[in-house]
């Protein structure tokens with residue numbers, strides 16, 4: 001027999017799904033800005049190459065027609081990128097502040113913050129998923145690996161905000177910029193936190209697909225179908 005259990009409060013579902021398109025716009029507009037001064041390089045043996053090759057900014061570009069793929073054209077759009085970035089940053093900040101306040105006030109943070117057993121449990125989860133350890137690790141609402149990942153992503157959100165502010169207003173907020181190690185360091189952190197979101201996103205989606213429809217649906221409806229005898233999955 002299955003029973004229906006509440007898993008995600010309405011507020012958390014709203015914050016989660018608002019964050020997704022907002023963060024997508026932040027990353028896309030961030031790329032429009034990054035193009036104008038793409039400073040980060042990869043050292044491949046003797047070769048020192050740009051992190052993003054030039055085709056990345058205009059895939060499908062045809063020299064003959066001088067046209068690229070309009071949707072993915074990321075070059076020569078610095079001003080547009082800044083306009084989107086500095087508008088959507090407000091939505092990202094407000095949504096994030098409301099989310100963290102809700103977690104704190106509702107007590108939901110207890111389900112999400114790492115506990116003393118989270119590191120041990122996260123190792124068990126990884127070993128189990130790699131088929132090295134047979135026993136299924138304790139789950140609860142979130143297992144140790146999820147607690148660590150989700151808490152890290154919240155800290156990264158805070159990191160994006162402060163490093164972003166430090167490079168947005170390095171004169172007015174000089175104290176913040178210097179607290180973060182100066183403009184170059186703040187910019188470096190701002191960029192690599194973003195790459196961290198992309199890495200998180202890929203793993204998050206793979207895990208959501210693996211966890212299945214019941215789990216995904218619970219982030220939309222709030223409810224999950226659970227086994228009569230089993231605790232919340």
Ligand code: HEM
Nearest residue numbers: 012016019020023112150153197200201204208215216219
């Ligand atoms: C298509 C995109 C996405 C899908 C389908 C998705 C799906 C989900 C699902 C199903 C859960 C619940 C996991 C569970 O109950 O075990 C979840 C939780 C979560 N996701 Fe996503 N997600 C997406 C994008 C994102 C993005 C872009 C972020 C942030 C960078 C994010 C951060 C989180 C966090 C922090 C939680 C825990 C929320 C809480 O309980 O407070 N997700 N996601």
